[in-house]
Amino acid sequence: MNHNNNKNQNQIPQKQEQKKPLKVNRTIVLTRESADGIITFAKSWHPNEGILILRGQHLHKKGLVRIDGLVVPPFASHGPYYSGFPNYDLPFDLSYVGTAHSHPGGTNRPSLQDLNNFFGLVSIIVSFPYDDNCIGAFDRNGRSLALIIS
Ligand SMILES: [Zn+2]
Numbered sequence: 001m002n003h004n005n006n007k008n009q010n011q012i013p014q015k016q017e018q019k020k021p022l023k024v025n026r027t028i029v030l031t032r033e034s035a036d037g038i039i040t041f042a043k044s045w046h047p048n049e050g051i052l053i054l055r056g057q058h059l060h061k062k063g064l065v066r067i068d069g070l071v072v073p074p075f076a077s078h079g080p081y082y083s084g085f086p087n088y089d090l091p092f093d094l095s096y097v098g099t100a101h102s103h104p105g106g107t108n109r110p111s112l113q114d115l116n117n118f119f120g121l122v123s124i125i126v127s128f129p130y131d132d133n134c135i136g137a138f139d140r141n142g143r144s145l146a147l148i149i150s
Helices: 031-044 112-117
Strands: 028-031 051-059 064-070 095-105 122-127 134-138 144-149
Touching: 028 031, 028 122, 028 134, 031 064, 031 095, 031 122, 031 134, 064 095, 064 122, 112 122
Parallel strands: 028 064, 028 144, 095 122
Antiparallel strands: 051 064, 051 095, 122 134, 134 144
16 A cells, blocks of 8 residues: 555645625615706706716615715816716715716716716716616626615
């Protein structure tokens, strides 16, 4: 018998460690009033983009971001393909959880520029013709987040 069989000795068995991508699993809850406010704002700026700041709470344990308020950002610019506001003019406010803006044409997917200007935890985009079905919520990687309007 060969007792010097080193094979497999002291070798840590390779665990089948599946590298799971860090899941954010964030669900966005939009109050009915906030959803209506975003829709009305988007319509009023059409055919230009409109942008709003979202106020709410991040409920970490539930994995929820609840949005229950809208703030018109100071010094916002609005164009057919771009809307934005200078972040540096915003007061530091923990109740600002993200932004909502409109896409007068096309889809509610975030553009590269949207992702580069991401602010907060969530970006809500509403596309023409601006109803509940046109509202999308995205994280800073552009991944779609579950959205509940209630
Ligand atoms: Zn956009």
